[in-house]
Amino acid sequence: MATKIWLGGASTTAQVDTLTVGGTVESDDVFTVTLTAEDGTTAAVTVDGTDHGGNAASVVTALLAALQASTNALYTSVAWTSPTSTTIRGTAKVAGVPFYCSVTTTEAGGGSADLQTFTRAATTANSGPSDFNTAANWSGASVPVDSDDIIFQDSVWPVLYGLRQNSLDPASVRRGESYRADVGDRVKGYQLILGSITDVFIRGSGGVFRLSGGKTNVYIEGTSSDNDAVVLQGVSTNIYISGTAVRGGIRLKANATVTNLDMHQVGPTARITVDSGNTAPTSLRMGGGRIDWAGSTITTLTQAGGYFVLDGSAAVTTANVYAGTLDDRSSGTITTLNTLGGTFTVKNNFAASQTITTINQVSGTTDLRNGLANITVTNNPTVRGGQLIADLGTTVDPKV
Numbered sequence: 001m002a003t004k005i006w007l008g009g010a011s012t013t014a015q016v017d018t019l020t021v022g023g024t025v026e027s028d029d030v031f032t033v034t035l036t037a038e039d040g041t042t043a044a045v046t047v048d049g050t051d052h053g054g055n056a057a058s059v060v061t062a063l064l065a066a067l068q069a070s071t072n073a074l075y076t077s078v079a080w081t082s083p084t085s086t087t088i089r090g091t092a093k094v095a096g097v098p099f100y101c102s103v104t105t106t107e108a109g110g111g112s113a114d115l116q117t118f119t120r121a122a123t124t125a126n127s128g129p130s131d132f133n134t135a136a137n138w139s140g141a142s143v144p145v146d147s148d149d150i151i152f153q154d155s156v157w158p159v160l161y162g163l164r165q166n167s168l169d170p171a172s173v174r175r176g177e178s179y180r181a182d183v184g185d186r187v188k189g190y191q192l193i194l195g196s197i198t199d200v201f202i203r204g205s206g207g208v209f210r211l212s213g214g215k216t217n218v219y220i221e222g223t224s225s226d227n228d229a230v231v232l233q234g235v236s237t238n239i240y241i242s243g244t245a246v247r248g249g250i251r252l253k254a255n256a257t258v259t260n261l262d263m264h265q266v267g268p269t270a271r272i273t274v275d276s277g278n279t280a281p282t283s284l285r286m287g288g289g290r291i292d293w294a295g296s297t298i299t300t301l302t303q304a305g306g307y308f309v310l311d312g313s314a315a316v317t318t319a320n321v322y323a324g325t326l327d328d329r330s331s332g333t334i335t336t337l338n339t340l341g342g343t344f345t346v347k348n349n350f351a352a353s354q355t356i357t358t359i360n361q362v363s364g365t366t367d368l369r370n371g372l373a374n375i376t377v378t379n380n381p382t383v384r385g386g387q388l389i390a391d392l393g394t395t396v397d398p399k400v
Helices: 056-069
Strands: 003-006 016-023 030-036 042-047 078-084 087-092 101-106 116-124 149-152 172-175 192-202 209-220 230-233 235-243 249-252 257-266 271-274 283-286 290-293 298-310 316-328 334-345 354-368 375-377 387-390
Touching: 016 056, 016 101, 030 056, 042 056, 056 078, 056 087, 101 116, 257 298, 283 290, 298 334, 316 354
Parallel strands: 003 149, 149 172, 172 192, 192 209, 209 230, 209 235, 230 249, 235 257, 249 271, 257 283, 271 290, 283 298, 290 298, 298 316, 316 334, 334 354, 354 375, 354 387
Antiparallel strands: 016 087, 016 116, 030 042, 030 101, 078 087
C-alpha cells in the first residue's frame, strides 16, 4: 500500500490511435468504431456491405467518410485521416484531452468475424495536466493501484479525464483543505468512478468533488459553497456530515444506496439533495442544515434540528421530530409520526393524497393545515402536549 498524491500539471501530448483493416474482407462484413465518454456512455459509427466494396481499401474509405461526417461530440473532438489505404488515424484535436476508442468487426447479422480483421493500436498515449491516467500527474510518477491511499492536496489542477477507474479499489480517498480544484467534470456532470473504497474524507472549500463507487464510510467536513459541492453515486454504507465548514450542496445521485446518513452542526447553508430512485437509509439523523429527500422509504428519520423536506413519493416508516421543521410535501405514507418538539407541517403538500397512519403528539406542533383536504390520518392521534392543528372539517379525535 502506497500514498499517491495528485500533483497535476503534466505536459500535454495529443493522443493518436491507428485503426487497421486487414485479412480477407467480404462484401457483407460489418465494421464498427465505438467511442466512450467519461461516464461510460457510448456512440458508434458502423459501415456494412451497403457502404463498402468488399475489400480493405473500400472499407477504410467508407468508414473514414462516416467518421468525418458524424456530428456526435465524441467524434468531432477527433481529427480522422487515412495515412494508408488500409489504416485510419484518429488524433485528438486538443492535446491533453483523451478519447476512448474500440473497434469490432462481425459477419452480416452479427456473427463472429471469419477472415477479416479490424484492430486498434495506441500510437501515442494522451498526456495532460488533468488526466488521472497520466503517470506524471502523481507522486512517484505512477498512477494509483489497489489498496493505495489517494490524496488530493496542494494542487490547483482539476481531475477531468480518465475518470472511469471502475476496477481500482483504493484503501482511501482524501481531499485536503489545500486542494483548490475540481474532482470530476461539473460542466458535463461526470464523476470520478472508482471500484470499492473503505474511507472517503472530504475537507476544504476548493472546487467540487464528484465521486461514484462503493464506499464504506464517507466523512464530509468541508465543502465549497456550490449548489452541488459534493456529488455521490453508488453504494455508501455510512455518510457522516459535520462541521460549520460544510456550507454547500451535497447531492446523492439517482440509484445511490445509503444505509446510515448523519448530518449535524453544519453551516446554515448546507443542504443535501437526494434524487429520486435512491435506496433510502435505514437510519437518517440530522441536527442542522437542510435535506431535500425524494428517494425511497426511510426506515427511521430522527430530526434534532434543521429543515427536512420530504418530497415526491418518498415515505417514512418512523419519523421522530425533536427540533427543526419537517416539511412534508410527499404522497408517500408516513407510518408513525412522533412530534417530540419542533414543527411538522403539510402546508406545501400539493399531492393528490397522503396517508399518515399514526400521530403521537408530545411537544412542538403538528400542523395538518393546507386547505386541500388531501391528508388522511388513519388512527386517532395521541396528544400529550404541544399542539395539533388541522383544517376545518378534518376528522381529528385525539386521545389525551
